[in-house]
Amino acid sequence: MGFRLPGVVSAKQLLRRSSSNGNQTASALVADVPKGYLAVYVGAESNMKRFVIPVSFLNQPSFQELLNQAEEEFGFYHPMGGLTIPCTEDSFIDLISRLNA
Template sequence: MGFHFPSVVHAKQLIQKPFSNTKNIPRGFLAVYIGEKSNMKRYVIPVSYLNQPSFQYLLSQSEEEFGFNHPMGGLTIPCTEDAFINLISCLNA
């Protein structure tokens, strides 16, 4: 007997990685960089996440750590990849 987690599967379908350049980002989405400075991964997420309080908290942490100088050229969020995917899964539940 297996378990089915539809919100987790749905979250993985919404989060797309990697995109080689900004031309490949669909309308209504934005690129974010997740992880430590030495090992960042790029994700493309729906713009609607910007309205979620838990996502806004991550953004405020990012502002405290990086200010407006994002070393990767895009929005950089200082959290682990697992924590980010868990947050996205909760947003889609």
């Protein structure tokens, strides 16, 4: 039995999420990111999810903290080819829902 949390549900609706499976080409993945947004990868290395978020989040202190963690963990090497955020999917959705509020 699952519980619906309004903040998480709206965050999931606001974020465009697509899987990062090997069936899509890199150019197709880049093409589906609208102007003013960027793609980030979140979750365990074996099961990363791709999120498309507004670039305005980059100015938020809580998001900048995640970017600092990403820099410490990955440096400039990001195994998925995009920006990799070192946190769980649930934590990321929680942060995004707070930023959208």
